[in-house]
Amino acid sequence: MTRSDLVPPLAAAGKLALTEAELVDWGTRLGRQITPPLVITLDGDLGAGKTTLARAICRGYGVTEEVTSPTFALVHVYDAARSPVHHADLYRLEGPKDLQNLGWDDLVQADALMLIEWPDRAGELLPPDHLPIQLRYLDGDPTRRVLYAGGHLGHHTGDR
Numbered sequence: 001m002t003r004s005d006l007v008p009p010l011a012a013a014g015k016l017a018l019t020e021a022e023l024v025d026w027g028t029r030l031g032r033q034i035t036p037p038l039v040i041t042l043d044g045d046l047g048a049g050k051t052t053l054a055r056a057i058c059r060g061y062g063v064t065e066e067v068t069s070p071t072f073a074l075v076h077v078y079d080a081a082r083s084p085v086h087h088a089d090l091y092r093l094e095g096p097k098d099l100q101n102l103g104w105d106d107l108v109q110a111d112a113l114m115l116i117e118w119p120d121r122a123g124e125l126l127p128p129d130h131l132p133i134q135l136r137y138l139d140g141d142p143t144r145r146v147l148y149a150g151g152h153l154g155h156h157t158g159d160r
Contacts, residue, residue, distance in 0.1 A: 016146065016149075017138050017144045017145070017146050018144060018145055019143055020049065020143075023049055023053055023135075023145060023147070024052065026056070027052075027056025027057045027060065030056075030057055031057040031058060032060040035082075036112055036113050037110065037111050038114070039116065039126070039130040039131070040057065040113070040114070040115050040130065040132075041119035041131070041133065043117075043120065043134040043135070044134055045135075048137060048145055049135050049145050050117045050135060051069045051089075051117065053135065054087055054117065057113075057115060058085055058115070061080050061113055062081050062082060063079070063085055065079070067087065070088060074088060074089060074093075075087065083110075083111055083112045084113075085113045085114075085115065086107050086112055086113070087114075087115045088116045090117065090118040090122060091117065094121070096121070096122055096123040096124065098121070104122075104125060108126075116130075119132070133148070133149045134147075
């Protein structure tokens with residue numbers, strides 16, 4: 001299975017608008033399909049659903065413990081049958097220079113699933129073959145998020 005096989009066609013076109021329940025369902029299905037090693041970046045504004053999606057991906061991947069935001073710890077590690085899961089939240093970092101203290105190279109090169117919230121803080125240190133996922137608020141509908149995945153990164157043409 002290739003990385004593009006993990007992304008629904010509408011997500012690559014920026015036209016997949018999901019409720020929270022649909023986002024959780026999609027994330028759970030994605031987690032079931034993942035083969036490590038894989039780095040997934042989760043980008044979006046505060047409250048857009050990054051941690052909700054990370055929790056769902058972890059559940060589908062086989063993590064049985066509670067998945068929480070690693071905002072203050074920076075990285076949480078969870079056990080799953082296929083591999084460990086590293087869940088990083090880079091919000092409190094200023095930029096790539098701060099990643100040395102996290103053991104960044106070891107994290108992104110591990111035979112594991114790595115989920116990264118606020119990936120812009122990693123800059124050029126993100127692996128080039130990561131799977132980018134971006135969540136954006138849907139104008140006029142606060143109950144839905146637009147999901148961009150697989151490299152599209154929010155460049156839409158205005159049609160929904």
